[in-house]
Every structure is written in C-alpha cells, then in structure tokens.
Amino acid sequence: MIVASLKKQLEGAGGTFVLETDVTIEQGGITAIAGPSGSGKTTFLRMLAGLTSPDEGLLEVVGEVWFRKDTGKKTQVNLKPQQRRVGVVFQGYALFPHMTVLGNLLYASRDREMAEKLLNMVGLLQLKHARPSNLSGGQKQRVALARALMQRPRILLLDEPLSALDESMKTLLQDELLKVNKELGVTILIVTHDSSEMYKLCDRVLLFEMGRIAADTSPRKLFVERQTTQKFAFKGEILEIRAVDAVYIAVVAIGNNLVEVVIDSDEKEGLQSGDSVIVGTKAFNPTVRKFASKDFDISRL
Structure with missing residues (x-):
C-alpha cells in the first residue's frame, strides 16, 4: 500500500498554488494520473520517485517510510531515489546510445537472467545486441520500460510514455503494460490524457485540478456512467x-x-x-x- 499525504508549493501559469495529496493506493493495480497541464501530475510522480522533495507530509510504501516532514520542522526521513526501488519512464527514452539493448538493461542491474526475461516479455529478445540508433520509437520505449523493471521496483511511474507513438504501437505497448502488471505484480501509476488508455489499462483515475485531487474514481464511472441523457x-x-x-x-x-x-x-x-x-x-x-x-x-x- 502507498500512503501519500504530501504538500508542495508550485508556480503555475496562474500564479502560486499548493500541490496537496492525501491518497492511499493499493499494491498491484494500475492508477491513471489525469488532469490539465500544470495541475501537478508530473510533480506528484517526481515526489514519489524522490526526484523532488515535498515541503511537508508523509510518504509510506508497503510499511516503509520514504519521506516524512512535519509542519515547521526539519525533514526526518527522505530516502534517495536509489533507495526507493522505483522504476521511472518518461516520454524521452534516455537510452545510452553507445550500449546495446542488453547493455542498457545491465547498466541498471547486472542480473542477466532478469534482463533476458524482461526483453522476452516485451518482445525484444532477438534485438538484445542492437543499439538504440537501430530501433524504432516503439522499440526504444519498450527498452526503457524493461530497464525500469530491472531492479524489481515496488512502483513503476510512467509519465505519458506512449503519447508520441502511433495508434498501432500505442496499442501494442498498452498490451505489454498489462502483461507486466499481471506477471510481475508491480504497482503502476501512469500520467495520461488518453481516455481510451485509462479505460483499457487502469482500475482507478486520480483527476488533478490545480494541485488538488478533484476526483478519485474508476474509468467507467468517469467516462461511461456520467449523468447525461446522451448516448455519447x-x-x-x-x-x-x-x-x-x-x-x-x-x-x-x-x-x-x-x-x-x-x-x-x-x-x-x-x-x-x-x-x-x-x-x-x-x-x-x-x-x-x-x-x-x-x-x-x-x-x-
């Protein structure tokens, strides 16, 4: 279970606002982080990963405190990113161009057996000796996903990882994410603006508005069961x-x-x-x- 009760002051297009979350996320599911640009979605992911420090609050994952700071006091706990066992995949692939596909995974962990298992899972085992320059955008994104899973993370954070892909590749990678979630049981949080993607992948949607969670519901309730007399x-x-x-x-x-x-x-x-x-x-x-x-x-x- 993830307990995230965090505060962070941010600067937005409309001025200063406070990102404030008070949410509990069960282990093993896929949760969509949605909302307009500038509402705090990416900052929330960065706080979970340890890349951005909250101003105050509590972050606890599977009973382990990753961050704690009470109002007006010094930070008591703030684990470094490498101590948190979090996998992160952003829109950019951030692959090492001079390394092979396999080399990129082994940079994260020297577990060759795990690397080959993950490459097989995402359908890239036959390309393990290829370099990133010889891969398509979808293949690079799958390498980035596999690399993020190399250290068996407790949480996988995805920040619009499929937004730049065409529809056929997007569908393929959505299927890969469902397979990863089912086979590895990793908790996934994904920032997305795609309603069909939320419906297909996620069991829960957290809708951010100016730093607040304005809605916490299922994709079906959000998109299908809205109060309307219209069929669509x-x-x-x-x-x-x-x-x-x-x-x-x-x-x-x-x-x-x-x-x-x-x-x-x-x-x-x-x-x-x-x-x-x-x-x-x-x-x-x-x-x-x-x-x-x-x-x-x-x-x-």
Whole structure:
C-alpha cells in the first residue's frame, strides 16, 4: 500500500498554488494520473520517485517510510531515489546510445537472467545486441520500460510514455503494460490524457485540478456512467459551417478525427467557426451545442 499525504508549493501559469495529496493506493493495480497541464501530475510522480522533495507530509510504501516532514520542522526521513526501488519512464527514452539493448538493461542491474526475461516479455529478445540508433520509437520505449523493471521496483511511474507513438504501437505497448502488471505484480501509476488508455489499462483515475485531487474514481464511472441523457458526448472545435440545401453542415475536429454534423438554421445562429462544442446524440440523432464551463471537459485530462 502507498500512503501519500504530501504538500508542495508550485508556480503555475496562474500564479502560486499548493500541490496537496492525501491518497492511499493499493499494491498491484494500475492508477491513471489525469488532469490539465500544470495541475501537478508530473510533480506528484517526481515526489514519489524522490526526484523532488515535498515541503511537508508523509510518504509510506508497503510499511516503509520514504519521506516524512512535519509542519515547521526539519525533514526526518527522505530516502534517495536509489533507495526507493522505483522504476521511472518518461516520454524521452534516455537510452545510452553507445550500449546495446542488453547493455542498457545491465547498466541498471547486472542480473542477466532478469534482463533476458524482461526483453522476452516485451518482445525484444532477438534485438538484445542492437543499439538504440537501430530501433524504432516503439522499440526504444519498450527498452526503457524493461530497464525500469530491472531492479524489481515496488512502483513503476510512467509519465505519458506512449503519447508520441502511433495508434498501432500505442496499442501494442498498452498490451505489454498489462502483461507486466499481471506477471510481475508491480504497482503502476501512469500520467495520461488518453481516455481510451485509462479505460483499457487502469482500475482507478486520480483527476488533478490545480494541485488538488478533484476526483478519485474508476474509468467507467468517469467516462461511461456520467449523468447525461446522451448516448455519447465528445468535446470538439468547429472548423467550418457551410450551407447544403435547406440545412447546414458543421465540420468538427474531435481529437485527430473530423466529423460532419447536420445542424438546422436555429442551431447555426448560435455557432461559428472556432467555437468549442459538445457533439452528442439523443435518440440516435447527432446534436451540436456550444461547450459550457459546467460541462465535464474530457479534453483537459
């Protein structure tokens, strides 16, 4: 079990705010760390890893105190990163270019048997003698993942590790993460903005807003069981509205996809190119309405 009751003052685009967490995470699961940019997600991971020191609080992992500092007192416990048994994978691969794939893993630990087991698990055993310059982006990310697991970490921290990959490679690596979680039983915390990734991988989502955990729930409750009369609802941006016979067609960008939605003249009066909108459906008829601040904004995750 991870107990993280931590505080850290941060500087954001809107000024100073306090990152404050009071959360308990069970061992062996996969937890998504979501929320808008600048809300404290990466800093939270860095505090867990020992790369950033909290201003005060308690961090306890499987009964061992990794950090403790009471208000107004000196730090009592602050284990160094190498003492914490934490694996970390960021967007950058940070592989040693002059070493082979196997050499990169053995740099973390000299356990050759473990290295080959992990390379086999992520499907790279046949490339163990290759150098990073000869690998694709997805292969490099798998090497970085395997290297992070070399010291049998209690926690694996992933900061948007799949965001730069194409959809097919992203799907493959998601499957690899599920395999790692199942076979090694390692607790995984992953920062992601991808709702489908959260749903596929995670059993829990911590939604950060300006340093606070605004929601602590399951992906299903967050994305599927929301209180709405619509069968689906996605936030997008209107790129174009054009007249076609007696109706209008709105071209809406939703993520990397473009959709065309028919709107009537009354709806068109309140909409223009550049508007943020909600595209949904009622009784299988698509609807478009202007996005309001009260709407749950999935795009900010």
